[in-house]
Amino acid sequence: MPLDVSRKETQQPTPSTAGHNGNGVAVLPAMATTHRLRLNPNMEHKPESYEGLQLEFSPLLFSSLECYLPPPMLPLSRDSKLHYMRDIILRYSPEGERTRVQRHREYRQKIISHYQPLHGELYAMHASNFFVPSFLKAINENKVESFRSIMAEPTLGVFTFEMLQPRFCELLLSEVENFEKWVHETKFKIMRPNTMNKFGAVLDDFGLETMLDKLMEDFIRPISKVFFSDMGGSTLDYHHGFVVEYGIDRDIELGFHVDDSEVTLNVCLGRQFSGGDLFFRGVRCDKHVNTETQSDEILDYSHVPGRAVLHHGRHRHGARATTSGHRVNLLLWCRSSVFRELRKYQKDFSSWCGECQREKKERQRLSVAATKQELLKREEKPAT
Numbered sequence: 001m002p003l004d005v006s007r008k009e010t011q012q013p014t015p016s017t018a019g020h021n022g023n024g025v026a027v028l029p030a031m032a033t034t035h036r037l038r039l040n041p042n043m044e045h046k047p048e049s050y051e052g053l054q055l056e057f058s059p060l061l062f063s064s065l066e067c068y069l070p071p072p073m074l075p076l077s078r079d080s081k082l083h084y085m086r087d088i089i090l091r092y093s094p095e096g097e098r099t100r101v102q103r104h105r106e107y108r109q110k111i112i113s114h115y116q117p118l119h120g121e122l123y124a125m126h127a128s129n130f131f132v133p134s135f136l137k138a139i140n141e142n143k144v145e146s147f148r149s150i151m152a153e154p155t156l157g158v159f160t161f162e163m164l165q166p167r168f169c170e171l172l173l174s175e176v177e178n179f180e181k182w183v184h185e186t187k188f189k190i191m192r193p194n195t196m197n198k199f200g201a202v203l204d205d206f207g208l209e210t211m212l213d214k215l216m217e218d219f220i221r222p223i224s225k226v227f228f229s230d231m232g233g234s235t236l237d238y239h240h241g242f243v244v245e246y247g248i249d250r251d252i253e254l255g256f257h258v259d260d261s262e263v264t265l266n267v268c269l270g271r272q273f274s275g276g277d278l279f280f281r282g283v284r285c286d287k288h289v290n291t292e293t294q295s296d297e298i299l300d301y302s303h304v305p306g307r308a309v310l311h312h313g314r315h316r317h318g319a320r321a322t323t324s325g326h327r328v329n330l331l332l333w334c335r336s337s338v339f340r341e342l343r344k345y346q347k348d349f350s351s352w353c354g355e356c357q358r359e360k361k362e363r364q365r366l367s368v369a370a371t372k373q374e375l376l377k378r379e380e381k382p383a384t
Contacts, residue, residue: 037088041067041235041338048078051210056101057089060213061337064237065089108205111188115206118178119171123207125214130168132306135161139219144226155299157315158280159227163308164330169269173328176243179206193242193331194260199251200244203330212241215265216334223310224263224334230351231312232262232339240333243269246276246319247326254319256281258289261313261333262340268303273325277302278309281316288355289316297354303327312352 047066050059065085066074073081090098117123127136138146151161179201183190193200203212216239224233240261245251253276266278282297293316301309311317313333350356 036070037068038070042069042071042074043067045074048081050078050082051213053082056086056098056105058213058238060217060237061089062086064235064337107191111190111206114186114188115179115182117175117207119175122168122171122175123211125211125218127219130165131219132162132165135163135219139222142222147223147226154301155280155297157227157283157312158299158301159223159310160301161308161310162306164267164269164306166306169306172243172330173269173271176201176203176328193240193244196254196257197244197251199246200242203241203243204239208241212239212332215241216332220263220265220310220332220334227310228263228312231314232336235336235338236263236334237337238335240335242331243328244331245326245328246322247273248322248324250322250326253321256316256318258284258316259313259333260335262336263334264311264313264315265330265332265334266309266311267330268305268307269328269330270305271326271328273303273322273327275321275323276327277320279318279320280311282354283312283315283352284355285314285349285353287349288353289314291355294354294358303329314352 045067047063050062053059055062062082062085065088066081069081069084073084093101121129131139134150138150151159153159182188183201190205191202192198193202203209216236221233221236224236227233244254246253278301280297280299280301281293284291348356350360
């Protein structure tokens, strides 16, 4: 029986500061300029940091794009490279998208200029205070074996591991409560995380964007390079970070959907609750998103505070009803502008879509069977 799967997207008009132009930055096609961008990134080049600059787009987007610059441009100053890359991005960013980006920047700046953070230590990355030792050790060693040693993979492409310290979870919960209290007292109208969750908050909007950029770049991308390389895991360059809230007076459950991400990090922060299990039903491309689930694709997962779930954004999933208490989860949708551009021209998704893989295997089986049948006919034909 076919399934009805929704696409869970960022609430409009909330684009990420990467422009959310699909990120749609077309870094691959040749440009009508003196120099042309590389078709493949220069993996040996160490890009500049664009943090701290007043930019229309995410600093990580510029760092990622820099690896595609033509060789003669790499020795140039950061300002020269920035000017060149900004010109490229603006060519491929429609005016309507740029207007939305500007409006969202103004919206975000208004919040940041008025909201007073409760826990300043959350707003910069302090790895030893945020993460459990086993996770930090695996990241520092940066080896497949190290990652595997801290992870379970209960179904193909879904990884679970201990990640956040209890104190960090409590601080973040407290910060979110403080932000929501400020929203209530000031009657400030905020944008919710996405089109399906009516409760929760976008962490990037009240100052946590830089910290979450570091979380993606230094901690999630190294893992994604290993386990999601064919799904954009090695080129993650922008994110959408938020918390969702479930309970009797919050969202109760979450329908079957796919995320607007290449890789999704989902970590339960607490509190006391019953129910709310995640259920996974296989990875699918757009064409096959509503196809049947195979028995080996079924997984039900129970949340544990501090424990992370990492999966492909196209992995179909949902959340069962939270029957009592109050559950809050941290979500980081990690995205790759390069992968999204490539996907526009891609026709074969059998490297990651479960149904594409099955169709491909069936075509191969039929081809082999037809060849065998033809050979048998030739052998049975009487000699003349």
